[in-house]
Amino acid sequence: MIYTLENSNIKITASPFGGELHNLTSKIDGTEFLWNGNEEFWKYHAPILFPIVGKVKDNKYIVEENTYSLPQHGLARISEFNMIKKTDTSIIFSLPYSNKTLEVYPYKFELQIRYDLIENGVKVSYKVINKDSKEIFFSIGAHPAFMCPIMPEETMNDYYFEFNKKETSSLLTLNSEGYFSHERLPYLNNKNIINLSKEVFKNDALVFDNLNSNKISLKSKNHNKSLTMDFTGFPYMGLWSKPTGAPFVCIEPWFGHSDYEDFTGEFKEKEGIQSLNIDEEFNCSYTITITV
Template sequence: MLYWLENDQIKISVDTMGGELHHITGKKEGTQYLSDGNPAFWKYHAPILFPIVGKLRDNSYTIEDKTYHLPQHGLARVREFQMVSQSANHLTFELSSSEDTLAIYPYPFVLRIIYRLEGNNLSVTYEVLNPNSSTMYFSIGAHPAFRCPLEEGESLEDYSLVFDSKETAYRIPLNTDGLLKRDKVPFLDRQNTIALSHELFSQDALIFESLKSCTVRLVSKNHKKGLVFDFSEFPYLGIWTIPDKKAPFVCIEPWMGHADYEDFHGDFTQKEGVLSLDTGEAFHCTYSIQINQ
């Protein structure tokens, strides 16, 4: 079921399936900023990645010598959330652990997603609560796909991503199984701009760790429409599209955690990038999207 929220500048919708954002509409001209989820390209709009980000080796992991299985990006994106709170400027959705989730992820949890509008800005807050009597381990992230191009007659090559600081950055490459490689690849050398093209993603997503920047802008050379994406609370950033399909979107993905490294064989609790949360504690992180109309 879709729930809608709007103010005088922006209108959004969120589906209870996956707690997933489906629309970001600029009300000035009715421009849609989020991908339409066309299954010919990619059926999602902005899935929530929990309790893993990316892929596990053989889609499995071990906790205390017991093996569990999770698909890429985890369980949240294919579970029904409940809408638990709404006001004039926010919507809150909640997913709790169940017998079904405990069979594939052994930690009790409460996951809340809070969508909040202020002017032309949408903030998305993840809240994870640990109701269990022991420490829980997890990763969490976002995978919003933004329409690119935004206007008829344009192509992806008309757009760039511009960071707020000049970066000297390496990307973390993926192998053919979607696992991370150890040898990082030089990518930015005191630069703040990535010119987009489908060829740029011929070897899958661009993955960065510990960038200096707090924001990245999606800009067109033809007009002022675009967006500013704030990922300041997240240590990892992924950028992705589907080059062989020439998909009309680009994903900007803030992550708390990442896929397995190809040489990782340890317990899930020892995985690089994994988060821990003590009993009775809560975890919060927020990203935001400011649209330019």
């Protein structure tokens, strides 16, 4: 079942499968901002990454000397959530641990995804609750994809990312298998604009871990339709589209990231990993605001 929330400006839809947002549509002029999930390019819309972001080495990781297996980006995006609360302006999905999740992720947890309509967009909130009798470890992140171009007569080359502060920043670099090397690539030098093209993503995602900005916008050179994400508090930011070319871009705030290519430690030792003591909860959120 697909659930719908709307106000006078915005309509969103979301699915219990993956707890995933499916649409972010302006009711002013009908413009759709979220990627449509065309399987020719990429079948997702805005998956939730949990309990890993990216890849663990050979899809395997170690907890207390035991080896477990998880696919890229974890289990949430391929799991059925429960809808536990809906109002006129919000909806909450829940993914509780189960015997099935314990086979691949040996911690007892509850993951809640909440969508709240705001005047011109949506607030997306994540809550992780420790339901175990021990400390638990995890990463979590967002992977929303946006139409680029937004208007059909344009191309990706008409668009650019704009940070809200000037950045002098290097990139974490991915190898051909999707793991990070320890090499850093200088990228922005007192700039806040990234002009978009297929070439930008030829080496996979742009991944930042030292941004000053807390907002990023996707804008066109031809009109004022745009979207802005406020990712305050997230330590990592990935920007991605398919290296082979696709009519979307992803803006991905993360707590955690893929393994380094030489990482051999326990899961809890991963860079960027989060921990929760017994009965504690972890909360984070981001907002997407549109302009038409």
